Amino acid sequence: MTSRDQYLKLLENGDLLFQQVPMVEIDGMKLVQTRAILNYIAEKYNLHGKDLKDRAMIDMYSEGVMDLNEMIIMLIFSPDPKAKLEEIEKKAKERYLPVFEKALTGPVYLVGGKLSCADVYLLECTLMLEEKFAGILKDFGNLKSFQGRMLQIPAVNRFLLPGSKRKPPPDHKILAVAKEVFNMKF
Amino acid sequence: MCDKPVLYYFNGRGRMESVRWLLTAAKVQFDEVLLTTRDQYLKLLDSGDLMFQQVPMVEIDGMKLVQTRAILNYIAEKYSLQGKDLKDRAMVKMYSEGVMDLNEMIMMLPWIPDPKAKLEEIEKKANERYLPVFEKALTGPVFLVGGKLSCADVYLLECTLMLEEKFAGILADFPNLKSFQGRMLQNDAIKEFVKPGSQRKPQPDDVYVKTVLEIFNMKT
Numbered sequence: 001m002t003s004r005d006q007y008l009k010l011l012e013n014g015d016l017l018f019q020q021v022p023m024v025e026i027d028g029m030k031l032v033q034t035r036a037i038l039n040y041i042a043e044k045y046n047l048h049g050k051d052l053k054d055r056a057m058i059d060m061y062s063e064g065v066m067d068l069n070e071m072i073i074m075l076i077f078s079p080d081p082k083a084k085l086e087e088i089e090k091k092a093k094e095r096y097l098p099v100f101e102k103a104l105t106g107p108v109y110l111v112g113g114k115l116s117c118a119d120v121y122l123l124e125c126t127l128m129l130e131e132k133f134a135g136i137l138k139d140f141g142n143l144k145s146f147q148g149r150m151l152q153i154p155a156v157n158r159f160l161l162p163g164s165k166r167k168p169p170p171d172h173k174i175l176a177v178a179k180e181v182f183n184m185k186f
Numbered sequence: 187m188c189d190k191p192v193l194y195y196f197n198g199r200g201r202m203e204s205v206r207w208l209l210t211a212a213k214v215q216f217d218e219v220l221l222t223t224r225d226q227y228l229k230l231l232d233s234g235d236l237m238f239q240q241v242p243m244v245e246i247d248g249m250k251l252v253q254t255r256a257i258l259n260y261i262a263e264k265y266s267l268q269g270k271d272l273k274d275r276a277m278v279k280m281y282s283e284g285v286m287d288l289n290e291m292i293m294m295l296p297w298i299p300d301p302k303a304k305l306e307e308i309e310k311k312a313n314e315r316y317l318p319v320f321e322k323a324l325t326g327p328v329f330l331v332g333g334k335l336s337c338a339d340v341y342l343l344e345c346t347l348m349l350e351e352k353f354a355g356i357l358a359d360f361p362n363l364k365s366f367q368g369r370m371l372q373n374d375a376i377k378e379f380v381k382p383g384s385q386r387k388p389q390p391d392d393v394y395v396k397t398v399l400e401i402f403n404m405k406t
Binding site: 018032033034035044055056059060064 | 237238239247249251252253254255256259260263264272273275276279280282283284287315316319
């Protein structure tokens with residue numbers, strides 16, 4: 001989405017259940033709500049744990065990572081990003097990274113010995129953290145190894161190459177587009 | 187030996203209330219450890235039982251579950267309240283997440299210094315963005331998805347009741363929702379839950395806010 005007109009058209013089509021994006025057209029549905037979309041994909045492609053208890057662990061880890069990812073996403077909207085950055089670094093080092101460091105002492109993946117969405121969100125998160133805090137994984141040897149293993153997955157490897165569908169970190173240009181699309185004043 | 191789930195949270199609604207609702211709808215009895223002092227909270231932290239140092243936490247089936255959605259997902263799946271197949275589950279999730287966005291706005295109200303503007307925003311969003319979706323979904327069907335009770339119905343009921351606490355006549359233009367509410371309230375377990383003296387928590391007040399701030403060693 002790059003213009004307000006595009007957004008208004010989507011709204012008028014009635015394709016956005018709660019008038020919001022993200023929206024993903026998949027299998028004849030127009031899915032909205034990030035977690036609904038992620039859950040559908042994870043379940044459909046067997047990235048969601050083999051049983052109820054594994055799913056509970058995956059959800060716990062995933063939600064923790066998502067909390068941290070959310071802080072990073074919201075940075076661009078923060079009036080005082082410096083203070084927010086410090087808070088993110090502190091929370092990452094004290095609250096989140098130690099949990100995953102411990103979980104990856106031995107196991108190759110976070111849950112149940114197989115790849116799950118939690119591993120994917122964690123990889124995404126560690127890469128975004130390193131974009132902000134270059135040496136942040138220095139004291140987290142297991143996480144660094146985990147990152148290395150995940151990056152060897154061919155599809156993941158390709159995703160990180162320039163020209164892929166992966167998006168760059170948000171900058172003021174994207175913020176300006178968002179403001180225009182949503183007709184917001186800041 | 188009693189295998190009831192145990193809920194660890196403050197003595198108020200917050201992020202645990204939906205869990206209380208869902209367990210009730212699933213007809214599962216539960217116990218609660220209500221945090222009222224900082225010492226209690228620090229003890230819980232020291233025990234290592236809070237994976238990310240946060241509540242809500244629910245002890246259930248030998249696990250100490252944290253993260254509201256992880257807890258709710260587990261209960262919903264265990265008690266068959268999340269949809270019969272992948273596509274129904276997608277609908278249940280979409281509706282649930284929408285309701286949760288609205289519930290979250292209501293939950294944050296006690297923490298906002300000037301709630302008047304936020305209240306207006308909530309009423310507007312409820313009337314324009316959320317309630318019409320559910321009004322339409324309930325034109326005919328008894329439940330939101332797949333002809334059977336799901337967690338989405340439970341969260342929606344909780345939400346409509348909380349909205350009416352703030353905006354008495356808000357369902358006036360949404361008769362399907364009003365009927366839905368009436369049907370849901372006839373469920374035996376839910377009927378008991380909305381009576382005084384149940385485990386349902388009252389609206390947050392100054393005492394609640396003060397207690398939570400003390401527990402986190404924060405100043406107003």
